[in-house]
Amino acid sequence: DIQMTQSPSSLSASVGDRVTITCRASQTITKYLNWYQQKVGEAPKLLIYAAFSLQNGVPSRFSGGGSGRDFTLTISSLQPEDFATYYCQQSYTTPRTFGQGTKVEFK
Amino acid sequence: QVQLQESGPGLVKPSQTLSLTCNVSGGSITSDNYYWSWIRQPPGRGLEWLGYIYHSGSTTYNPSLKSRVTISIDKSKNHFSLHLSSVTAADTAVYYCATYNWKDEGWFHPWGQGSLVTVSS
Numbered sequence: 001d002i003q004m005t006q007s008p009s010s011l012s013a014s015v016g017d018r019v020t021i022t023c024r025a026s027q028t029i030t031k032y033l034n035w036y037q038q039k040v041g042e043a044p045k046l047l048i049y050a051a052f053s054l055q056n057g058v059p060s061r062f063s064g065g066g067s068g069r070d071f072t073l074t075i076s077s078l079q080p081e082d083f084a085t086y087y088c089q090q091s092y093t094t095p096r097t098f099g100q101g102t103k104v105e106f107k
Numbered sequence: 108q109v110q111l112q113e114s115g116p117g118l119v120k121p122s123q124t125l126s127l128t129c130n131v132s133g134g135s136i137t138s139d140n141y142y143w144s145w146i147r148q149p150p151g152r153g154l155e156w157l158g159y160i161y162h163s164g165s166t167t168y169n170p171s172l173k174s175r176v177t178i179s180i181d182k183s184k185n186h187f188s189l190h191l192s193s194v195t196a197a198d199t200a201v202y203y204c205a206t207y208n209w210k211d212e213g214w215f216h217p218w219g220q221g222s223l224v225t226v227s228s
């Protein structure tokens with residue numbers, strides 16, 4: 001199985017901060033990497049697919065980057081509604097696997 | 108826009124079989140674009156993909172659960188189902204159904220709202 005490791009596991013930030021979350025795969029996954037946002041009590045929501053493509057309706061302050069094994073999710077200016085847990089997920093091979101999550105908390 | 112809704116018992120006894128159904132609306136389960144997936148999340152923990160099914164009936168399962176999991180599809184009812192046998196407390200989780208868009212790179216979207224299943228006697 002491909003292991004997905006996110007860092008940090010949690011972070012504290014303020015509204016307006018630039019936030020970057022990283023995701024590393026245990027082997028190359030080219031650009032088969034997706035990002036999801038999950039708020040408490042809700043299902044995950046697709047933010048970014050294929051490493052850097054923004055899902056319809058997702059604000060442009062979210063961006064994705066990277067290829068190979070290392071990927072990033074950046075929120076350019078954190079908004080109150082962005083406090084949530086973020087997961088990366090690889091679609092390079094089965095079993096489809098997720099990172100352990102990064103919780104973005106209010107500082 | 109496809110919408111998904113899980114249904115099934117919220118409580119299952121240990122050693123029994125957990126069964127959930129995902130009703131698909133706003134689109135056909137026979138679409139060539141999608142695999143129909145199950146993903147679970149134990150309380151306070153991360154996400155685990157269980158497997159998916161194509162409208163042809165072809166299935167792919169997570170090897171970690173392969174011997175216990177079965178996913179089936181009912182095209183006449185536009186729904187698909189999850190069966191997980193010999194459950195233990197470790198199978199307590201919120202179970203999500205989701206659409207896997209397999210063309211191009213592949214991603215899960217949309218998701219159902221989730222169904223909490225507790226394994227307890």
